[in-house]
Structures are given as structure tokens and as C-alpha cells.
Amino acid sequence: MNVLGYRLTLTALIGWLIILVCVGSAVLAPWIAPHDPNAPLGQRWEAPSAEHWFGLDQIGRDMFSRMLYGGRISITLAFLATCLAFAVGVVAGFAAALLGRWVDVALSRIADVILSMPILMSALIVISAVGSSAAVLILTIGLLYAVIVFRVARAVAMNIVVLEYVEAARLRGEGLFWVILREILPNALPPLAAEFGLRFSFAFLFVASLSFLGLGVQPPDADWGSMVKESALAIPAGLAAPLYPAAAIALLTIGVNMVVDWLLSLHSRPHGDNA
Amino acid sequence: MAETATKTQLLDVRNLRIEAVAESGARVTLVDDVSFTLNPGEVLGLIGESGAGKSTIGLSTLVYARSGCQITGGQIVFRGHVLRELGIEARQSLRGAKVAYIAQSAAAAFNPAHTLYDQVCEVALQHGVMNASQARVEAVRLFRELDLPNPETFGNRYPHQVSGGQLQRAMAAMAMIAKPDLLVFDEPTTALDVTTQVEVLASFKKLIRDHGTAALYITHDLAVVAQVADRIMVLRHGKMVEEGAATQILQQPRMDYTRMLVAERVAAQASTFVAPHGSSAQPILATRDVVASYRSGPRVIDNVSIELMRGDTLAVVGESGSGKSTLARVIVGLLPRQEGDVLFNGESLPPRLESRSKEQHRRIQMIYQMPDVALNPRQTLLDIIGRPIAFYFNKSRREVRARVEELMRQIDLPLDYISRRPGELSGGQKQRVCIARALAAEPDVIICDEVTSALDPLVADEILRLLRRIQDQTGVGYLFITHDLGTVRRIANKVAVMYKGQMVAYGATQQVFNPPYHPYTELLLSSVPEIRSDWLDEVLRKRRKVVR
Numbered sequence: 059m060n061v062l063g064y065r066l067t068l069t070a071l072i073g074w075l076i077i078l079v080c081v082g083s084a085v086l087a088p089w090i091a092p093h094d095p096n097a098p099l100g101q102r103w104e105a106p107s108a109e110h111w112f113g114l115d116q117i118g119r120d121m122f123s124r125m126l127y128g129g130r131i132s133i134t135l136a137f138l139a140t141c142l143a144f145a146v147g148v149v150a151g152f153a154a155a156l157l158g159r160w161v162d163v164a165l166s167r168i169a170d171v172i173l174s175m176p177i178l179m180s181a182l183i184v185i186s187a188v189g190s191s192a193a194v195l196i197l198t199i200g201l202l203y204a205v206i207v208f209r210v211a212r213a214v215a216m217n218i219v220v221l222e223y224v225e226a227a228r229l230r231g232e233g234l235f236w237v238i239l240r241e242i243l244p245n246a247l248p249p250l251a252a253e254f255g256l257r258f259s260f261a262f263l264f265v266a267s268l269s270f271l272g273l274g275v276q277p278p279d280a281d282w283g284s285m286v287k288e289s290a291l292a293i294p295a296g297l298a299a300p301l302y303p304a305a306a307i308a309l310l311t312i313g314v315n316m317v318v319d320w321l322l323s324l325h326s327r328p329h330g331d332n333a
Numbered sequence: 334m335a336e337t338a339t340k341t342q343l344l345d346v347r348n349l350r351i352e353a354v355a356e357s358g359a360r361v362t363l364v365d366d367v368s369f370t371l372n373p374g375e376v377l378g379l380i381g382e383s384g385a386g387k388s389t390i391g392l393s394t395l396v397y398a399r400s401g402c403q404i405t406g407g408q409i410v411f412r413g414h415v416l417r418e419l420g421i422e423a424r425q426s427l428r429g430a431k432v433a434y435i436a437q438s439a440a441a442a443f444n445p446a447h448t449l450y451d452q453v454c455e456v457a458l459q460h461g462v463m464n465a466s467q468a469r470v471e472a473v474r475l476f477r478e479l480d481l482p483n484p485e486t487f488g489n490r491y492p493h494q495v496s497g498g499q500l501q502r503a504m505a506a507m508a509m510i511a512k513p514d515l516l517v518f519d520e521p522t523t524a525l526d527v528t529t530q531v532e533v534l535a536s537f538k539k540l541i542r543d544h545g546t547a548a549l550y551i552t553h554d555l556a557v558v559a560q561v562a563d564r565i566m567v568l569r570h571g572k573m574v575e576e577g578a579a580t581q582i583l584q585q586p587r588m589d590y591t592r593m594l595v596a597e598r599v600a601a602q603a604s605t606f607v608a609p610h611g612s613s614a615q616p617i618l619a620t621r622d623v624v625a626s627y628r629s630g631p632r633v634i635d636n637v638s639i640e641l642m643r644g645d646t647l648a649v650v651g652e653s654g655s656g657k658s659t660l661a662r663v664i665v666g667l668l669p670r671q672e673g674d675v676l677f678n679g680e681s682l683p684p685r686l687e688s689r690s691k692e693q694h695r696r697i698q699m700i701y702q703m704p705d706v707a708l709n710p711r712q713t714l715l716d717i718i719g720r721p722i723a724f725y726f727n728k729s730r731r732e733v734r735a736r737v738e739e740l741m742r743q744i745d746l747p748l749d750y751i752s753r754r755p756g757e758l759s760g761g762q763k764q765r766v767c768i769a770r771a772l773a774a775e776p777d778v779i780i781c782d783e784v785t786s787a788l789d790p791l792v793a794d795e796i797l798r799l800l801r802r803i804q805d806q807t808g809v810g811y812l813f814i815t816h817d818l819g820t821v822r823r824i825a826n827k828v829a830v831m832y833k834g835q836m837v838a839y840g841a842t843q844q845v846f847n848p849p850y851h852p853y854t855e856l857l858l859s860s861v862p863e864i865r866s867d868w869l870d871e872v873l874r875k876r877r878k879v880v881r
Contacts, residue, residue, distance in 0.1 A: 221706045221707075222701045222703065222706045222707040223706065223707055223708055223709040225667070226699065226701075226707060226770070228667075228686065229665055229667070229686070229694060229698075229699055230694055230695075230720070230721060230724060230774070231689070231691050231694035231695075231724075232724070240709075240712075241709055244709070244711035244712075245709070245710065245711055
């Protein structure tokens with residue numbers, strides 16, 4: 059099957075479908091959610107029924123509705139954080155590769171220092187100091203991930219800046235941003251697109267981890283990570299409640315990775331070959 | 334394979350057909366209905382441009398096809414054995430032992446972690462032809478035959494400790510150690526400098542003659558094959574064009590294509606030169622005692638002074654490592670000079686690229702060796718050629734397009750290519766686009782860095798003609814960097830010969846390429862293979878006399 063001239067594999071198709079369902083349900087949550095996500099509607103831990111598909115949570119709220127709204131928050135936070143990581147990381151990485159010398163040395167050493175500490179640890183310190191809010195979460199995760207994106211972008215650009223078309227643009231007297239945006243970026247797009255997908259699924263897990271630790275999304279709002287935490291009490295009781303948000307996290311991560319694999323396979327295909 | 338060869342034929346290839354099979358199932362024929370025979374001790378030269386199927390045929394004699402390729406038709410009979418019917422084990426006992434292969438790049442063929450002895454002797458040990466001590470004795474004998482220095486200890490060295498020419502000869506020793514009946518030489522001297530090529534070629538020729546080994550000699554250079562081959566087969570697009578005795582092909586080619594190849598090679602030996610234009614008052618580009626090096630390393634160019642007049646072509650010639658490309662980088666400012674001066678139209682140019690004005694950038698343009706990497710694969714020809722116009726002259730989109738079309742007419746590209754990307758063009762067409770991009774800036778000087786080296790001879794010839802035509806029309810000056818003296822003869826009216834960073838000869842081509850020569854220029858000139866089959870012997874005889 060061909061889409062936009064690219065051959066779509068079965069795994070890629072499944073991956074895209076998963077992403078479409080998750081993102082679609084998040085966007086449409088206010089219209090498709092059967093109940094108010096924050097209103098108690100009955101007994102705690104009520105079993106799934108026709109009325110409440112996934113049952114009720116520990117204070118009697120509808121799990122299914124909370125999942126829809128929770129996905130909305132998780133996905134938005136992860137997406138915005140990833141966008142920020144790329145905006146900062148790609149520009150810095152390309153500039154380091156292109157300018158070399160002290161710019162490269164300075165940026166690379168800063169990256170080394172930041173990455174010398176586990177990212178989760180850095181995030182915990184920042185958030186516990188500043189306090190948690192959507193903006194803080196996005197900024198913290200985005201900037202920490204920008205360091206990782208910087209390394210990837212720098213490595214990708216290193217292979218491109220040595221090519222003579224970049225040299226030709228420099229000899230022409232083109233400015234830094236023209237070279238980055240017009241000569242390097244279009245040729246770096248396939249590996250960076252794959253990295254974007256990968257980074258997104260990590261950011262998404264990161265938000266979930268922070269929420270699980272109690273530093274992410276604050277009650278009564280739900281995201282999938284905090285829902286796993288809240289319903290964790292139900293595990294000893296042998297209830298399935300925590301499995302729904304956990305499964306949703308796993309599903310979206312797997313879907314994104316399927317698409318990433320496909321993007322990478324497109325990139326590794328020999329190009330410019332008409333034989 | 335212990336049978337005694339009663340038949341005279343060593344190798345009989347019949348109606349060979351090799352196809353590339355794409356993932357989608359599409360098939361492309363690489364070699365189509367090629368037949369030839371080879372007698373013991375005979376050397377057959379395979380000649381053709383890139384994509385002619387020469388290497389594919391060479392590998393097929395080892396019943397090997399590159400990944401994605403398949404031998405789909407015909408027969409290969411070697412000493413009475415039908416090779417395509419052999420099983421995997423029988424094929425392996427053939428490879429290296431009976432048929433051996435010598436590749437273009439020895440540097441890529443040797444494992445850097447093992448000594449030359451280990452790698453040269455490996456084949457013989459693998460096939461159980463001899464034991465370790467016998468193999469060493471044989472290796473030393475081959476090293477001596479191949480004129481390698483200190484043959485007794487040469488094998489103790491690692492690949493990085495010997496020169497490119499020596500490594501290429503070590504590969505020949507590796508191929509010969511199991512005493513094969515057939516050697517396949519695949520462009521074995523193409524990557525070498527001309528002065529090295531002469532020595533390596535001489536060693537190969539002696540080796541083949543003394544051992545009476547049959548060989549397939551694959552090359553794109555008619556003059557090289559003229560020195561070693563008894564018979565020559567000309568190939569084009571996977572089909573045989575003609576086959577015959579070497580002297581017949583070289584002196585009385587029957588087919589038009591062969592005639593073109595021979596004519597092109599003879600033109601490279603021409604002794605009529607383009608005279609320089611009268612020395613007008615001021616050179617458009619000049620360097621004065623320029624010195625440059627990479628970081629704190631040794632001087633890569635040392636006190637080089639050249640002058641290029643408007644409308645002239647100055648060739649900078651030299652072998653790899655002579656500093657000729659570095660000179661170009663210094664002139665454009667990619668590598669800041671340490672001493673001396675670079676003058677454009679009498680004015681000193683800032684050493685660093687970043688400190689130069691837009692106008693200074695515009696007036697010196699550059700064309701590269703590899704058009705594949707000189708063009709952004711994601712841009713269309715309109716983007717590529719149009720950018721300098723928009724950038725330097727602030728033209729509207731419509732004006733840019735009109736000018737791009739005019740330039741495309743000038744370089745003989747169809748106008749409907751304007752929205753194509755580089756991947757959809759041939760090598761020669763890509764190089765034309767690079768020329769158009771340089772012209773779009775309306776420069777006074779174009780620096781051509783080995784612009785024809787990566788192209789097939791006939792295509793390269795067209796590019797040279799185009800460059801000369803453009804020079805006549807626009808009066809642009811060329812600084813032509815090349816290692817190929819044939820190119821110099823055809824295009825340059827002045828020449829600078831570089832050797833280890835220094836300029837050893839400089840002047841009108843007529844004067845530099847005629848006696849009295851500088852000794853290095855003479856060595857360089859005499860090393861360029863000529864199409865006469867007695868050329869190599871003659872050169873070696875002359876050099877031996879000089880040594881005595």
C-alpha cells in the first residue's frame with residue numbers, strides 16, 4: 059500500500075491506527091465522554107457494566123471518562139514538551155555541527171554536564187523546588203530532552219555539513235539560518251522524524267512516571283500515570299482497574315514505536331538510486 | 334580439480350546474462366549475452382565506461398554476483414568444469430585457489446589488524462596448498478618478484494605501514510600465492526597516482542608473464558590495458574561492442590564507439606597547446622608567497638605564487654598530497670592563509686571566508702569533483718541554479734526562472750528538467766548543473782577542483798568542451814585543479830606543477846610541457862600511459878638508463 063509515495067507496511071498501518079485512536083479520543087473527549095470525569099457516581103471500585111465500561115475508581119468516578127480526559131492531558135503535555143525539545147535541540151545541534159570550534163565545545167560540554175545526572179532526578183529536583191504545573195512540566199521535560207535531541211541532531215548534521223553542497227552555500231555567503239533550514243534540515247528530516255516519535259513516547263512515559271510519583275498532574279485532574287497510581291490500591295483486591303490506564307500507556311508507546319521503525323526503514327533505504 | 338587440462342581453453346564464457354533484481358521484483362539486465370574465451374597465459378582486457386558491466390563479468394568468473402544481482406543465463410566453463418553447476422563447497426575451493434581477484438582499493442581489502450604475512454599466506458593455508466613455512470617462503474619470493482622493498486621483512490608490516498602502491502602489489506601477492514590459473518584485475522591501478530601506477534603496472538606485467546597466468550584485466554583506461562592485454566573486449570551498457578587483438582582494437586577499431594574511445598584517449602596526448610592571452614595589465618586572481626597548514630601541522634602549501642589573467646585557464650597539477658586542493662581552499666577562504674597574500678583584481682582578499690563581502694563571494698565560484706554531493710538532493714534544479722541569482726542580484730521569481738532557463742540552454746539541458754532533483758540526472762548532467770550554478774553568480778573566476786575526475790572519459794570530454802565554450806562566451810577565468818595531465822593539455826594555457834606543497838614549475842603550458850623540463854615535471858609527463866602497447870617497456874628502459 060502506498061501513501062504519499064511511501065510504501066506502508068502492516069506494522070506501520072497498525073501503529074498509525076493506534077495513534078489515530080488515542081489522539082482522536084483525546085481531542086474528542088468532551089463530546090464522547092459519557093460522564094463527568096471528576097464527579098462521584100456510585101460505589102468505589104464498582105465493577106465494569108454497560109453504564110460504566112471500565113467500572114468506577116477509588117472514589118466512585120467513571121474510569122472510562124477519566125481515561126479519555128487523562129489521555130488528553132498526557133498526550134498534550136508530552137507533545138508540547140517534545141516540540142520544545144526539538145526547537146531548542148535541533149537549532150543548537152545544527153549550529154554546533156556547522157560552526158564547530160568553541161561553539162561546539164561549549165554546547166557539548168554543557169550537554170555532558172546536564173546528562174551526567176539521571177534525567178528523572180534532575181526533573182524531580184526542579185519540580186519539587188518550583189512546584190508542579192502544566193507549564194513547569196513542559197518546560198522541564200522539554201529542556202532536559204533538548205539535550206538529548208541536541209546530541210542526535212549534532213551527529214546527524216555532522217554527516218551533512220561535510221558535504222559539498224553545504225560548503226557551496228557557505229562559499230556563496232549564505233547566513234547561518236539559511237544553511238540550517240534550507241540545506242541541512244531537509245536532508246536530516248527522516249532520522250529526526252524518527253527521533254521525534256521516539257522522544258515523544260519517552261516524554262509521554264516521563265509525564266506518566268512523574269504523575270505516578272505524585273509530582274506530575276495534580277488531582278482532581280487525571281492523566282494516565284496518576285490514574286495508575288490512584289488505582290494501585292486496587293491491585294491487592296484483585297481488580298482490573300489499574301490495568302486500563304497502564305494498558306493505554308503501553309499501547310500508545312508501542313504504536314508510536316511501530317511508526318518510528320517504519321520511518322527509520324524509509325531512511326535506511328538507499329536513495330537517489332534509479333537503477 | 335586434479336585433471337590435466339587437455340583442452341587448450343582455460344575459460345569459456347557463453348551467453349552470460351546477469352540481472353539485478355529489485356525489491357519490487359523489477360529486473361534490470363546488467364550483462365547481456367556476453368561470450369568470450371581465454372587460453373592459458375592469455376590476458377584479456379575488459380574496457381568500458383562505468384555501468385558497462387566490466388566488474389560484474391569479472392566477478393562472475395568466481396561464480397559470484399554482488400548482493401541483489403544474479404547470474405540468470407549462460408554458461409561459465411573453467412578447465413572443463415561447468416561452474417554454475419558447482420555446489421557451495423566446490424565454489425569455495427575454486428575461489429582464491431584457482432581464480433583470484435585483485436580489487437581497486439587495496440586499503441579497503443586488507444584488515445588493518447593483521448600483518449601482511451598473515452593475510453597474504455591465509456589463502457594458501459585455507460586451501461591447504463602449502464604449510465605455513467612454505468607459504469612464507471613463497472610470499473617472500475612474490476614480494477621480491479613484485480619489486481617490494483626488503484622482501485624478507487616486508488610481510489611483518491601492517492597495512493598502514495606501507496604505501497598505497499606497495500599495498501596494491503601486496504594484494505597481487507595475496508592473489509598469486511595459491512598459484513591460480515586465472516587472475517581477475519579489477520581497476521587495480523585506478524586509485525594510484527600516475528608515477529606510482531607505472532611501477533605497479535610494470536610489476537603486474539612481469540608477474541603475469543613470468544608465471545604464465547591467464548588474466549582478465551578490467552579498466553576504463555585504454556592506455557593501461559594496451560600495456561598488458563593480448564586481446565581487448567569493449568563493453569557498453571552490459572553488451573559487447575567489439576572484441577579483438579589488442580593492436581587491432583587500438584589501431585583499427587571497427588565500431589564507432591571504440592573509435593570514439595580511442596580518439597578521446599589520443600586527444601589527451603595532443604601536443605598542441607592553447608596559448609595564453611597577452612599579459613594584460615593586471616591578473617584577475619593572484620597569490621603571493623602563500624603559506625598555509627592545517628592547525629599547527631607542517632606547511633601544506635609553501636610559498637606558492639600564481640597569477641590568473643582574465644579569460645585564461647591556469648591548471649594546478651600535482652599528485653595526491655601535493656597541496657593543490659588546499660590552494661583552492663586558501664583562495665576561497667575556507668582555510669585561512671598564514672602568510673602571503675591573495676589578490677583579486679589587485680585588491681587583497683581577507684583570509685577568512687566570513688570576513689569577505691557578498692560581492693567578493695560572488696566573483697569567485699567553485700565547481701567540485703563529485704557532483705553527487707555538490708548538489709542538495711532535496712532541491713530542484715530551479716532552486717539550485719536560481720538561488721545564486723536571487724541571492725546576489727535580488728531578482729523577482731519570474732526573472733530568476735527566466736535566467737535559470739537561459740542558463741539551462743547554455744549548458745544543454747532540456748528545459749523540462751527544471752523541476753527535477755539531482756537524483757534524477759546522470760553524472761555528466763549533474764556536473765552541468767554545478768557549472769550552471771557557478772555561472773548564475775556571473776563570476777570572474779571559477780575554481781574547478783578535479784571536475785572531470787569522477788566522470789567517464791567521453792562525458793568528461795563533453796564537460797571540457799562546454800567549459801571552453803563558456804570561457805569564449807563570458808571571458809571567465811578558470812583555476813583548474815587536476816591530477817590528469819591529459820585534461821591540462823586540452824584546456825590550460827598556463828600550468829603550475831605542485832609537489833609536496835611547493836610549486837616546482839610554472840609558466841605557459843607550451844613551455845612547462847616541453848624541454849627543458851623540471852625533473853619532476855618530466856617524471857610526471859613520462860608516467861602518463863600512452864596508447865602504444867610498447868609504451869611501458871620503453872619508459873622502464875629509459876628510467877633504468879637514467880639510474881645507471
